[in-house]
Amino acid sequence: MADTARINAVVSDIVEGIRAAMFKHNVTYDEYQIAQSFLLDAFAKKDIPLLLTTFFNTTIVKIEGKMMGGSKPSLEGPYFIEDSPLIPQDGELAAREQDQGRMKALLRGRVTDLDGKPLAGATINIWHSTPDGRYSGFHDGIAPHYHRGRIITDADGRYSVRTIMPTPYQIPSDGPTGALLTAMGRHTWRPAHFHYKITALGMHTHISQAYFEGGDYVDDDCCEDVCAEHVVAEKTDDGVRIVEVDFVIPEAVTQALAA
């Protein structure tokens, strides 16, 4: 059932925020009409999800992280696929022939609950871009088993899997959202990253990304998702980039978000 008081409070504050920005910048009627045309164009070209993801998904993620506790979450992005290949501990994500020469990465860490108890049997989905910034199952006809997989944590909550290093890539830049970012003097690049999605029985689904210290666009992500906790310090072992990330996962208590 709709919570009229909450809807009124949230929408009224959003409207007030927009009005305050309009007053602050003395927005003209011409600009108001341009904004209206922009929104109609974004809707017609099905660009609204990208527009919202670019500007507001990270905000929702921050709110969720604040309410739930545990490790800070990230936005999921549009390139997750269910039922990706099951990878054994210390296994390796499939890479295309032409990607074999890329720098290797070892992703490892531990999954625990808020009390530090290991979460055995948790499923960690890991996915990332190709070295040319594309995603399997979505771009260029790349078969969906490449550069993605699921790994099950061991009795101590640990995971370990090898893959290749991803690269920075551009979000779709030829639509209204890209045009808006360009008009704002901003770019459409995301820093290189790994995606994680962790599920465990009775636990909140945790979604995260790992970025790389010193990487391009780490300090200037077009989606503004990067936070210090998600930037992995530069560390290599015998030419392999070590990406050590632990996850602290809260229980799935939906009421917490309504408190």
Ligand SMILES: [Fe+2]
């Ligand atoms: Fe991504």
